[in-house]
Each structure stands twice: as C-alpha cells, then as structure tokens.
Amino acid sequence: MVSHRRSTQPGLNRGARVTVLSAAAATAAATLGAATANADPQDAPRTARARVDRLYSEAERATEQYNKAGENADRLRGELKRTQDRAARDQEHLNRMRTALGSAVSAQYRSGGLDPSLALLLSSDPDTYLDRAATLDRLTEHRATELRQLQQAQRSLAQTRAEAARALADLERNRAAVTRHKRTVERKLARAKQLLDALPGADRADFERSSRSGRYDAFPAMADLPAGSARATAAVLAVRQALGRPYIWGANGPGGFDCSGLMQWAYAQAGVSLPRTSQAQRYAGRMVPLSEARPGDLVAYRADAGHIGMYVGNGQVIHAPYPGAPVRYDPVGMMPVSSVTRI
Structure with missing residues (x-):
C-alpha cells in the first residue's frame, strides 16, 4: 500500500524542527513589531475614532430595534386590555344567561308536576288547556334556543380567553x-465611551465637534425653498426649540431625544403623529429628491435608515447625533443620505 504521508526531511529531527519554527515566529514578531513601531502615530486615534463611530452606528440600529419593540409592546398591551375587557363582558353576559335559564327551568319544574294527558282529562276547559299546551311547546322551544345561545356564549368566552392568553404570551x-x-445598546455605548475616554483630549474634542462621518461636503447645491406645508413649518419651529438638549437613547422628549424620538416629538408639536422608528418614519410621507428638500422634510441616512434628521434649510439638518452630543445642526451630507420624506 502506498503511503501519502509527507516524509520527514532527512537530517531534520523534531528538536531541529521546533528550533526552526521558533526562529520563524521570532522573526515574524520582530517584523510585526517593526511595522507597528513605524506606523503613523495618528493611526491609533484615527482607528479609535472609527471604532467609536461604528459602535455608535451599531448602537443606533439596536436603539431603533429597541424603539420598535417598545412600540410593539404598547400595541400588544392595548390588544391584551381590549381582549380582557371583552372576556369580562362575555363572562357577565354568560352569567346573566345562566341565571335567567336556571330560573325558568326551576319555575317550570315547580309547575309541571302533572302528566299532560291527566291534566287534559281533569281540565274543565280543554280548549284553554290546548292553548296552554301550545304555549308550553313554544316556551320549551324558546328554552332550547336559549340553551344553544348559552353554549355559544361559553365557546365565545373560551375563545376570548385563549386570545388573551396568546396576547399575554406575545407581550x-x-x-x-x-x-x-x-443590553445590546448599553454594551455598545459603554464600549464607545471607554474608547473616547482613552483618546487624547484634542482627538476627543475633534471627534465631538465633527459630524460622524466628516462628509460635510457630500451634498448637492440646494435652493433655500420654503417649508413644504404649515405643519412642516410648525415642526421646524419645534425642532429648533430642542437644540442643545441631550441625546438620550430610547427617549422622545421633551427632556432628551434619540434621533427618531426627536422627529416624532417635533411633528407631534405640529399635530402630526409619526411612527416611533426611523425606518417607519421614512415611509410616513412622500419621498422627494434630496435636491428638492424643503424645511421640515425628514432625511434618513444609510441604506438601513438607521439615523434620521430634519432638513431646516441652507443645506443643514437638525438631529440628535449620539450620546454625549446634544441636538444640533449638521450638514445634510454628513452621512450617506438614503431618502428624503415630505410629511
């Protein structure tokens, strides 16, 4: 049988092979150390800033998932309450039906001691008896109908209770x-804070002054157009009032905001109810080209619409950037724009 194992090089025993491998590892480590030593000293702060930016973006996506889950929880709580209220009404109706049917059966039992044929023989007025017998038949049929209705009410109550149990499990x-x-958001924000705190003061200040991507010039020339509607004007006035308030993840005002919470709050001041997440907000109105943006339009960023701000004219948006940075103005092209929505 032919062996496919690679043969040991002649004259190279195990101890020699270990020595060669150790020498190669040492050479690689020395080379890596030299490369690191020769690296641009600006690379470390730049890399840290990039990691912080990525962590903020990831935290923002997780925040929007958190907001969506919270919105869904509110909907489920409403469904559960409505189902529980319906179950209580069904139970009350069932109790009334049971009481009424029980009373009728008891009364019929107490008055129905004579056999019908004997009662007819003893009756002084057979015609009256026959009329009463017909009435009794109708009453019996009515009781049967009531019994069927009672059974249906019992099935309806059981179904409602099952729906309530499912709603509670979903909740x-x-x-x-x-x-x-x-927890995901908290972990990412804590890590971002650690990285920021480790940066030299000048680099940290530079990061906090700049937009998250530094793409200040990545937007087309835009005309100063009026707001798209009266409600858009009211929303712009409201969002300007929020300038300087802190970014608080999961918050929708008035003391602090995340990005979609700020948009929801600003339009609420204009009497418009927006969805809670940036992904849903981008579809809350009519999409228009960025070149035609007007004050009050919502500007969603990145392909996943993970961030959102409000266009306020002069090539600027107002948005809640990230933890540690208050609500502020930034150029509309600070990040890749995915859509512009007119409410």
Missing part, C-alpha cells in the same frame, strides 16, 4: 426582546 416575548435590545 412577554416582546418584553424579553426589549430587554435584549437594551
């Missing part, structure tokens, strides 16, 4: 999802 699962998203 519990959603609460678990909210908790998971919250």
Whole structure:
C-alpha cells in the first residue's frame, strides 16, 4: 500500500524542527513589531475614532430595534386590555344567561308536576288547556334556543380567553426582546465611551465637534425653498426649540431625544403623529429628491435608515447625533443620505 504521508526531511529531527519554527515566529514578531513601531502615530486615534463611530452606528440600529419593540409592546398591551375587557363582558353576559335559564327551568319544574294527558282529562276547559299546551311547546322551544345561545356564549368566552392568553404570551416575548435590545445598546455605548475616554483630549474634542462621518461636503447645491406645508413649518419651529438638549437613547422628549424620538416629538408639536422608528418614519410621507428638500422634510441616512434628521434649510439638518452630543445642526451630507420624506 502506498503511503501519502509527507516524509520527514532527512537530517531534520523534531528538536531541529521546533528550533526552526521558533526562529520563524521570532522573526515574524520582530517584523510585526517593526511595522507597528513605524506606523503613523495618528493611526491609533484615527482607528479609535472609527471604532467609536461604528459602535455608535451599531448602537443606533439596536436603539431603533429597541424603539420598535417598545412600540410593539404598547400595541400588544392595548390588544391584551381590549381582549380582557371583552372576556369580562362575555363572562357577565354568560352569567346573566345562566341565571335567567336556571330560573325558568326551576319555575317550570315547580309547575309541571302533572302528566299532560291527566291534566287534559281533569281540565274543565280543554280548549284553554290546548292553548296552554301550545304555549308550553313554544316556551320549551324558546328554552332550547336559549340553551344553544348559552353554549355559544361559553365557546365565545373560551375563545376570548385563549386570545388573551396568546396576547399575554406575545407581550412577554416582546418584553424579553426589549430587554435584549437594551443590553445590546448599553454594551455598545459603554464600549464607545471607554474608547473616547482613552483618546487624547484634542482627538476627543475633534471627534465631538465633527459630524460622524466628516462628509460635510457630500451634498448637492440646494435652493433655500420654503417649508413644504404649515405643519412642516410648525415642526421646524419645534425642532429648533430642542437644540442643545441631550441625546438620550430610547427617549422622545421633551427632556432628551434619540434621533427618531426627536422627529416624532417635533411633528407631534405640529399635530402630526409619526411612527416611533426611523425606518417607519421614512415611509410616513412622500419621498422627494434630496435636491428638492424643503424645511421640515425628514432625511434618513444609510441604506438601513438607521439615523434620521430634519432638513431646516441652507443645506443643514437638525438631529440628535449620539450620546454625549446634544441636538444640533449638521450638514445634510454628513452621512450617506438614503431618502428624503415630505410629511
């Protein structure tokens, strides 16, 4: 049988091979150390800033998932309450039917001791008896109908209670999802803070002054157009009032905001109800080209619409950037724009 094992090089025993491998590892380590030593000293702060930016972006996506889960929890709580209220009404109706049917059966039992044929023989007025017998038949049929209705009410109550149990289970699962998203956000924000705190003061200040991508010039020339509507004008006035307020993840005002919470709050001041997440907000109106943006339009960023701000004219948006940075103006081209929505 032919062996396919590679033969040991002649004259190279195990101890020699270990020595060669150790020497190669030492050479690689020395080369890596030299490369690191020769690296641009600006690379470390730049890399740290890039990691912070990435962590903020990831935290923002997790925040939007957290907001969506919270919105879903509110919907499920509403469904659960409505189902529980319906179950209570069904139970009350069922109790009334049982009481009425029980009373009727008891009364019929107490008055129905004589056999019908004997009662007819003893009756002084057979015609009256026959009329009463016909009435009794109708009453019996009516009782049968009531019994069927009672059974239907029991089935309806059981179904409603099953719906309530499912709604409660959905709510519990959603609460678990909210908790998971919250922990994800907290971990990413804590790591971003560690990286920022480790930066030299000048680099940290530069990061906090700049937009997240530094793409200040990445937007087309834009005319200063009036707001798209009266409600858009009111929303712009509201969002300007929020300038300087802190970024608080998961918050929608008035003391602090995340990006979509700020948009929701500003338009609420204009009497318009927006969805909670940036992904849903981008579809809350009519999409227009960036070159035709007007004050009050919502500008969603990145392909996943993970960030959103409000265009306020002069090539600027107002948005809630990230933790540590208050609500502020930034150029509309600070990040890749994915859509512009007119409410």
